Each structure stands twice: as C-alpha cells, then as structure tokens.
Amino acid sequence: MTEHATRASLAPEYDVVIVGAGFAGLYLLVRLRELGLSARAFEAGTGVGGTWYWNRYPGARCDVESMQYSYSFSEELQQEWQWPERYSAQPDILKYANHVADRFDVRGYIQLRTRVEAALFDETSERWRVRTADGDEVSARFCVMATGCLSSAQTPAFSGLERFEGPTYHTGQWPHEKVDLTGKRVGLIGTGSSAIQSIPVIAEEAAHLTVFQRTPNYSIPTRNQPMTQDYEAFWKRDYAALRAAARQMPTGVWMDREPRSALEVPEDERDAIYAARWKEGGTGFMGSFGDLITNQPANDTAAEFVRNKIREIVTDPEVAEMLAPKDYPIGTKRICVDSHYFETFNRENVTLVDVKGAAIECMTKNGLVAGGNEYTFDCLVFATGFDAMTGTLNAIDIRGRGEERLCDKWEAGPRTYLGLMVAGFPNLYLVTGPGSPSVLSNMMVSIEQHVNWISDAFAYLGERQLTVMEPTKASEDAWVEHVNEVAYKTLYPKAASWYMGANVPGKPRLFMPYIGGVPQYAARCTAIAEAGYEGFELGRPQLETTA
Ligand code: FAD
Numbered sequence: 001m002t003e004h005a006t007r008a009s010l011a012p013e014y015d016v017v018i019v020g021a022g023f024a025g026l027y028l029l030v031r032l033r034e035l036g037l038s039a040r041a042f043e044a045g046t047g048v049g050g051t052w053y054w055n056r057y058p059g060a061r062c063d064v065e066s067m068q069y070s071y072s073f074s075e076e077l078q079q080e081w082q083w084p085e086r087y088s089a090q091p092d093i094l095k096y097a098n099h100v101a102d103r104f105d106v107r108g109y110i111q112l113r114t115r116v117e118a119a120l121f122d123e124t125s126e127r128w129r130v131r132t133a134d135g136d137e138v139s140a141r142f143c144v145m146a147t148g149c150l151s152s153a154q155t156p157a158f159s160g161l162e163r164f165e166g167p168t169y170h171t172g173q174w175p176h177e178k179v180d181l182t183g184k185r186v187g188l189i190g191t192g193s194s195a196i197q198s199i200p201v202i203a204e205e206a207a208h209l210t211v212f213q214r215t216p217n218y219s220i221p222t223r224n225q226p227m228t229q230d231y232e233a234f235w236k237r238d239y240a241a242l243r244a245a246a247r248q249m250p251t252g253v254w255m256d257r258e259p260r261s262a263l264e265v266p267e268d269e270r271d272a273i274y275a276a277r278w279k280e281g282g283t284g285f286m287g288s289f290g291d292l293i294t295n296q297p298a299n300d301t302a303a304e305f306v307r308n309k310i311r312e313i314v315t316d317p318e319v320a321e322m323l324a325p326k327d328y329p330i331g332t333k334r335i336c337v338d339s340h341y342f343e344t345f346n347r348e349n350v351t352l353v354d355v356k357g358a359a360i361e362c363m364t365k366n367g368l369v370a371g372g373n374e375y376t377f378d379c380l381v382f383a384t385g386f387d388a389m390t391g392t393l394n395a396i397d398i399r400g401r402g403e404e405r406l407c408d409k410w411e412a413g414p415r416t417y418l419g420l421m422v423a424g425f426p427n428l429y430l431v432t433g434p435g436s437p438s439v440l441s442n443m444m445v446s447i448e449q450h451v452n453w454i455s456d457a458f459a460y461l462g463e464r465q466l467t468v469m470e471p472t473k474a475s476e477d478a479w480v481e482h483v484n485e486v487a488y489k490t491l492y493p494k495a496a497s498w499y500m501g502a503n504v505p506g507k508p509r510l511f512m513p514y515i516g517g518v519p520q521y522a523a524r525c526t527a528i529a530e531a532g533y534e535g536f537e538l539g540r541p542q543l544e545t546t547a
Helices: 023-035 075-080 090-103 193-205 229-237 239-247 267-280 283-287 296-313 317-323 443-463 473-487 518-530
Strands: 013-019 039-042 116-122 127-132 137-145 168-170 185-189 208-213 219-221 336-338 350-354 360-363 367-370 373-376 379-382 397-399 428-430 468-471 536-539
Touching: 013 023, 013 116, 013 127, 023 039, 023 090, 023 443, 075 239, 185 193, 193 208, 193 336, 219 267, 229 239, 239 443, 239 518, 267 283, 267 296, 283 296, 296 317, 317 350, 443 518, 468 473
Parallel strands: 013 039, 013 137, 116 397, 137 428, 168 379, 185 208, 185 379, 208 350, 219 336
Antiparallel strands: 116 127, 127 137, 360 367, 367 373, 468 536
16 A cells, blocks of 8 residues: 655645545546646545545445446456445445555545645636645645535534533544444434434444434335345446446436336336335336426325335334325435335334424433433434535635635525536536536446546646636526526425535525436536537636746
C-alpha cells in the first residue's frame, strides 16, 4: 500500500483540488493521473471510501446489486474483483474502495484527516483558494466537490439531548470499533433505509429494542445470498455490454423492466407479476410496470400489494398497520430493501412506537418521553439520515464571484446547470450535485458519468489553453426550470422525503435530484460538450499565473 499525502508534502498550487475521497474522488484521481494534471484530494475521514468508511452500522450494505454497484471503467478490475454476496456488506465495499486506491496508485494524492473549511474564488488570479481546518491554504485552477450526497449525518434537535447519560450512535458516523449491544436495552429512532438494514441485526443482539417510527417505509426483501458462480459468470461474460445496457435504464440499474401500465393488465395477472418480483427481491420491484412513478392509480396497486405483504408477515395486526405506509406513493421515497425487516417486529424483544401522532417530547437521563410515556434504555441509535445533497456543500464556506456565498445563493434551494456547475462559481464542479440524477440512480453509474464529463472538460480546456469555465445564468435558470417541470410530472413531490428536503427543519421544500432519467440526462451532457460546452462561458486567463 502506498503512503497517503501528508501536510508536509503540500504544495502551494495545484491544477485541481478535490474535496472527498469516496468513490467519486477516487475515480477522479484516476482520470486526472491519466491527464497528467497535478491534484490534491482532501478527505475528512482517516481512510478512503466515503459512505462506506462512515456507515459501519450493523447490517449496512448496498441496495443495488454488487455486480452493478461497482466501477465499470476498468475491464481488468471488473473481471478480477469477486463480490462475496449479491448485495455486499459495508466491510466488503470498503475493502473494494481500498483496493481501487492501491491498484490505481492514487493514495499519494489524498490527504486524510483534513476537513476543507473554505473555498474562495480569487477573481484576480482566477483560481480557487482552498483552506483546511488545519489552517493550510492551497490554490488550484479547478475545485471539484466530490463531497457526496449523503455525507452530513442529521440528528434532530431533540429537547434535552444532552441529558441522556448512555452512549448514542448515529448510523452515519458509526464507531470503528465493534459496538457490543449484547444484553442492552436499545432505543432506535428512525425507520428509513439505515434503520431497516440495522433493526434486524440489532434485534438479534439486544435484550430489547424499541423502535421509534415517524413515517413507515415501503421495503422489498433483498433475497440476499452468497454470490453464485453462475450469476457472476453471467455478468462477466460480457460485462461491457451489460453495463452499457444498465446506462440505458432510467435509474442506471440493469433490470427487466415491464413497459406496460399496471392498469392495462387484469388484476390477477398484475398481482402475479408483483408476486414474482417480490420473490425475486430487490429494487426491481419498481420495474413491475412502466407507470408506477407517474400514475397514482397504477402506483396504488403496487403500494397495496406491499401493504398486504406487510399484513401477511407481521402477526400483530395493529403493528402491521403501523408499518404499512399509506400517506405517500410507493417509490417516491427511496425504495428500501431489507433482510427480514418486517419479520423482526414479530420478535418478543422488539417494540414499535409511533411518534408521528405522539411526537418525541424530550430526552431524559435514561431515555425519552413520547406521547406522555417515558421509554428507558441503555443506549440510543439515531437512524435519522442526512442533510442530503446540499448539507455538506453548505457546510463549507464556498464563495464565488463578488464573494457571493453558495449557501446564500441556495437559500431558497439549490440552483445548478446540469447538477455539475453553478453560475457565479467558475471552475467549481460538483460530482452528482443537485439537479442531476444522483440519488435517483445507481450512484456508480452517475459518478462515472460525471467524473468522465468533468475530466473531459479539463482536457478540452487544456487543449485550447482556456482556463475559465462557468455556466451562464440563463442556462442555469433554464435547467432549474426543466428539473422542476420534470419532477412535477411524477408522483415524487407527493412524499415528504429527503429528496424534497423534508427531513431537515427549515430546509426549502423542492425536489433536488433530476428525474428525467440517466440515459436522457447523460445524452444531454454529451451533446452539450460536443457543441463546445453549450450554455457555458469559456475564457482565457485575465492574468497569466504560475500554474
Ligand atoms: P461519499 O461516499 O459520501 O464521499 C464523500 C467524502 O467527502 C466523504 O468521505 C467525506 O468525509 C468527504 N467530505 C465531505 N465534506 C468534506 C470536507 N469539507 N472536507 C473534507 N472531506 C469532506 N448508492 C447507490 O447507488 N447504491 C447503494 O446501494 C447505496 N447504498 C448506500 C447506503 C448508505 C448507508 C448510504 C449512506 C448511501 C448509499 N448510497 C448508495 C449512496 C452513496 O453515498 C453513493 O453510492 C456513493 O458511495 C457516493 O460516493 P461519493 O464519493 O460521491 O460520496
């Protein structure tokens, strides 16, 4: 394993500064090495891997199959790497990220344990001045935020939080050492994806688990299993073709997608299709019909199928009704997948508490009070998600032209051109930023597409001795309008989801990712680049610099 970059080796100037060393930052470094650009990546964690470095909670694993939730840029890598399970667990995904860092020899560019606090665009030199929490400052022509969409853990401001005397854990910042919950009374707040993955595992260990639920979630069984030779061989036989096919799917996940409307088929046939998808497991359930995300009556049929499954699995009818989502269409919050989640509520040592009707009032020394009742436990798990898509960017003091702050520009919600760049912030690039398919897609597909687009732009600028790239305000406005228009043709805005900023008090309510589909989006990005970066202003330096 090569050494990581150190503070001592920090140079004053780079071509590119990258913030974040998750899958986006790692792949960008691979591309920049090929282009021969000088780069430094700053990473707050003590290791690479991003999401898979931070989210070490029991049961953490991917919900896109590993054969697809992996890089496609290297044929050798995808042929040689062996995933142990259909949906790999966090330690295996982290191992993969580390393997990639070594195999492509990028560790030497990554400075760990370094949080970037500020990035300021200097209009005179037309370079970014990037400052770390250690007080170091470097300048770079380009600054790329590979900071992740789900990287700012969110803990609600419960009254009296500091009063609770036991240990607390956030799923998104889980300790590196094993947390032994054996024989403990555990309280767990939240029933989103991380909760759905961790609850079955924690329940096996804990003496008692009390789950506090505000909003129930639709979840489909993963049917996770050890990887079979046949399945691996199926993918590896012609990996490139299957990856290309995946990129043509709306979510970038290759699946068998039924084009018909759910309302076109007789009820018994429809239910048989849902039953087959349920048995197969995974997010492919949403591919049962072509209009589940756009047509409410069609969506109702899928939602009712899942609710009935919950009613079949959960033996206490009252608990089953609490777990069955009724207030929003299926798929309009990221669809969850699970291993025995609903079954877990049949265990004697698990209690479900509804905190929608009877909210959590305050924390106490030994637990919390909700609906006038006190619940006590030894430790508390926050599975309360993230300040998604904008939280991490807004936490950095990013200033563009005229010292305008990005968080001010985004006060009423994020504005970007293609989710890649922001008017008024030249040479600042976002990987999977708001306004791109990002969290609605297989992120590996979207990360690769963005990193390729960004590095191709660097090559284009370099070949023409152009040094400044910035979207026009008009192109940004038109894109934001398009993103909203497309979103409101779907059922997505009907759910109070983190896509809508609804999980963070005071956050503007608007649909942040782009729902127009991965292939349509990628084709548009390519066409824009081929037209000489339409909608962007490209310029030569006002002053020659030493870079
Ligand atoms: P991240 O992995 O989030 O990495 C960003 C890095 O930037 C972090 O390491 C962070 O420490 C660093 N950083 C941020 N701010 C700063 C700063 N100011 N200074 C220095 N460093 C900073 N997606 C899928 O497509 N399929 C899945 O199955 C899937 N499962 C998921 C499961 C969980 C539990 C979570 C939380 C997310 C999941 N995702 C999934 C989304 C996942 O985030 C992406 O797939 C992908 O890992 C994102 O990679 P990234 O490099 O863009 O960002």
